[in-house]
Amino acid sequence: MSDHDLVPGLAPDTPADIPDEFQEHGAQRTLGGWALTLLTGAALAFSAYQLLVAAFSPLSSLVMRSLHVGFLLLLTFMLYPRVKRGAGMLRIPWYDWVMAVGSFALGCYQWVFEAALIQRSGDPTMTDLIVGALTIVLVFEAARRVLGYELPLLCGAFLAYGLFGEYLPEAIAHRPYAWSQIIDQVGFGTEGIYGIPTLVSATYIFLFILFGAFLEHAGMIRLFNSLALGLVGTAQGGPAKVAVISSGLMGTISGSGVANVLTVGQFTIPLMKRFGYSAVFAGAVEATASMGGQIMPPVMGAVAFIMAETLNVPYAAIVKAAVIPALLYYFTAFIMVHLEAGRAGLTGLRRDQVPNAWHALRDNWHLVLPLAALVWMLFHGFTPMFAGMVGLALTAILILGVALAARVSVQAFRYAFWLAVGLGAATFAKWGISPVLAMIALMVAACLFVPDGKKTLHTLRSSLVDGAKQALGVGIACAVVGVIIGVLSLTGAATTFAGFILQVGEKSLFLSLLLTMLVCLILGTGIPTIPNYIITASIAAPALLKLGVPLIVSHMFCFYFGIMADLTPPVALAAFAASSISKGSPTATGWKATQIAIAGYVVPFMAVYDPALMQQGDAGWFTVLEVSFKAVVAITLWAVTVVGHLRGPASWTERVLAFVAASLLVAAVPWTDGAGYALGAGVIGWNYWKARR
Template sequence: MADNEKIKYLTEAEQQELLEKYDPEAGTRKLTGVLGHIAFFGLLAFSLFQLYTAIFGVFTAQIQRTIHLGFALSLVFLLFPANRKKRQKGKFQIAWYDIILAILSIGVGAYWPLFFEDIVMNVGRLGVLDFAVGFMAILLVLEATRRAVGLPIMVIAILFIFYGIFGQYMPGFLAHRGLTLERLVQTMFFSTEGILGTPLAVSSTFIFLFLLFGSFLVRTGVGQYFNDLSTAIAGRRIGGPAKVAIFSSALQGTISGSSVANVVTSGAFTIPMMKNLGYKKEFAGAVEAAASTGGQLMPPVMGAAAFLMVEFIGNGITYWDIAKAAAIPAILYFSGIWIMTHFEAKRLGLRGLTQEEMPSKKEVFGKLYLLIPILAIILLLMMNITVTHAALYSIAISVLVGFINKDVRMKFIDIIYALVDGARTALAVAAATAAAGIIVGIVTKTGLGLKLANGLIDLSGGYLIPTLMLTMVAALILGMGSPTTANYVITSTIAAPAIILLGVPDLSAHLFVFYFGIIADITPPVALAAFAAAGVAGGEPIKTGIESSKLAIAAFIIPYIFVLSPQMLMIDTTWMEVAWVVLTAMAGMIAIGAGVIGYWMRGMNWLERVLAIIVGLLLIYPETVSDIIGISAFIVLLALQYLWKNDNHDSSKILENGQSIEKN
């Protein structure tokens, strides 16, 4: 494509269409009139309730969580139609049964607050009304999850319910006594082990506040600024737009809880630039998909899963411990994508952006203050300020920054809209965590987690590496089509116990399944982020998914490394050891990137590519002997690349993929 050809970017309508196609959370009804006002003020009230409890203290667990659930379910039924196809065709008329479901949801949300003392006094004995409300709560959660999150997680939850009820008919080690319907309802809604369990607890406190923080950040204009800053920093480099995509997606990941949303919002800007420069459609889409998915792995927010991890792991672990542990793997992940796009650009002879295509650096760097809220939340968490207070202070700082930014000048009405948008974003998360609570409740009551763990260990013969491989496959399957929060809850409940039983530290095990659950977003056949990127790029979805998986190869390697050697997670180590781990791992990613792409300083034949990947693996594994061997081999490979590059400098042919081909 000619350099001066006008780049065609996606319109806002086209972006929204793609979001609705691949991300169920994105498409809501466009209500008007009385119902529009009810939904608007309902969302506003939801945010105000959460802010009130964050400032003045939460209510009793069951009351806090059921009010949160009642808000979320009722608003889901008002805003998300039952038939997704009608939503895509623009038919937004609300059905009569949706109003009934919304009213029933309000009743479910009010039941615990109204009858708290009676329920507690009954000590698990359910009356007719109790049973009806609890059973209704289960059905409402399942339907709301289907609408707002998608079919996969609802199907998984239903399968677990059937497993709980019909356990006596299960084969082998999966068999259990089975739960009566009354016991199921009691567990799901009248205890803190089911719907009202830990996932919803975290949603009703920490996660909501951070989603609200992200909503306020968007109002400050930081979303567009991420693109401008990324372009200013990386745009002039070789293959500039691809590096802009990586940098921008890493920044977007600090406030985004969705890989697909990240792909469409930043990809609408970066993918057309990559195509214009000369990258193939599939590769351009793959860069954005891999980078956007990596945004969920990027501290400090990590798609809100970090807050769940604190509660699930326990043992005195703090949020900062998790953010710190996830830092080096996330840096290596994005470095791997950056390195491979660099080698691909060199292989194709692609340039960076011209000076005319670049934004004014003076203007861009003059707005660095827009990053203050993000830096503030990191510093506040480092100072061991509670997560709740860190989020509240950061929201206040975001308002101040939005007021200072002359391009937006945040007003009172913008604050109101930020509150409404934050609550709207939280609806799918609340539904997903409630459904995840059903899964956790069944696992707890039936002992399924331990049974599956023992089953995986038996299948692997009790060896760690085969167990890790089986756990990886389980996490990839369970993570398909699920949002980040529900994804982590499911994989950590079902897959993590197996490797913990083999002596792996809890944090390493949880991050292991978290990584592979997230990477399911770009792993065919159900690679929603890759498919969305293919929609932006106009490429073939499966090919885009395959390219994405190649670019994200670090995510398939690094979890094994930090399980085998927890120093990478900064567990029981020194800063000198951490610096050495980062240095050698970065060199390893260079070697692996060259091997995967087939180019370093020149084209590489298949033997060189295999050797480069092996050398990279030796360098990434943080162990003295492997480091010494890896460094020695790396220096030899680098020298050979340099010498052979110079020997062939004046030649018209180079050796690439084992064949002599004419230079372009």
């Protein structure tokens, strides 16, 4: 039984027709004819360039970043219109062609004049300043088209601060800077638009976005849905549990919460509504589960790669810190939908309505190989770039191998398949990428001469094009937020805010954490997770470190609340996207999502007070298990508070006591832990005793 049999007419691999205001990024043009051909060619060139850079590193770091930004601007001005209406939605006006080609030419400036720019570093010519100023303006305009007005306005405020901050009150003023210094810092240096975020976007992030696009086109979404249906589809509240598990699995290959909503939600939200969940609750469950993809190893959101590069730690260290909180996050969503199903008396699907999970895995086991190889390599010392290349190559070999297998006997394919995968892994590990590229080229050539082989090549081309398009929002955000980093590093303004947090922290660490959380949530009302994290990590994380919070924990704290901002009204993009499918109220969906995702607001505080939750410090396995168990108990009690049900209905007195018990378990203090356990046990025991009566 396929997923389509459960909800007739529904295609879970096809994104929803989402209204513009609910999209994660701006409205894209609908092109045809030669304009579409040029756009496809540019996207393919972008993906080919990134793969070439990742495989052979033929360019210096700064040139690689500038060409990356050049490609981002080229595709952005071709794909995103100046306004979301009119003829500009169906064609590319002449001025967008000029900006597209001109911005790519500006991106090549660093490449053509690399030696001269190095020699006159810090002393730019008038031509340099004009090129730098135009590049900055074009990056701002691209960010406006892709991400909306909020982030460009915020970055513009920081740019204005760099230019005119000398006239502000003494407490926040800085010394005078000439406009040439600002442009040189922001437009050419490694702390501006070509800073660390752009470096990470041009290396790790693009590869993993492409990896996710390849797996999606290979059919990974269908496999995840089938596994989730087979595992929990028949349980109490099965459809909602399917949404949690399917979105969690999808999160292992995709770090975009809104993208997860638009893919998995096409299947899970109608399924939940069909079996009795309200439109608001169905949308909230999917939004909550999808946003967890950014913290779900092994392929977390783009922020994880930026964090690893910023902290100069292995990516595996970030994954290690994130794995327990990620599991707790999804446990929260799971227990919430379980209790809600019990409260509303909702049942699961019939056994004959769900596929067999084992059969689904048996028939599509090859799709798991690239993900398994990626996990193994990340935890065995390989760089994320190399691991991403291996995953991409294996996925391409699998897609091509499955297509060619249809033309040969089953037994012959088994030997050929294992030989191809084995050779791919062995040559990557020992001889490098060239033999693997030769193998893929041979398989591509073979597809030209077999029936339906061209469909497979079309799948590969679509994966490359979609990967390039999906990278635009992340890449443009990384580039424009470099303006903030450049101004902060030039003026030292971050020290002022950090000093304020330190002053508050001298009286109360909790108040400093609360202030940082509010800053993250407020910033998140208008800007994506990546710039949210970069800004707060640049300002608040150093202050938290001085207050005794471990380095990774302080950055993860900012990261988590940057994610939660996409669930928190008034601007909750993930909830709004889900509501456009569920047809429920966007605001009500957002508020319900914040209740379901309560762990996302509380676990970061627990990790600060007890870093063992993120496996930091000298804590052993027993300590890690102990604090994880405490978090599970606290989450269960919060779920009882929110839903008002456990084994049976919970009275308001029980809900208040459950909230108090959960709150006592947050702080790592022996007497509060003891009191929280005792009170929680009393609430749970009383509710079970009432239910048995």
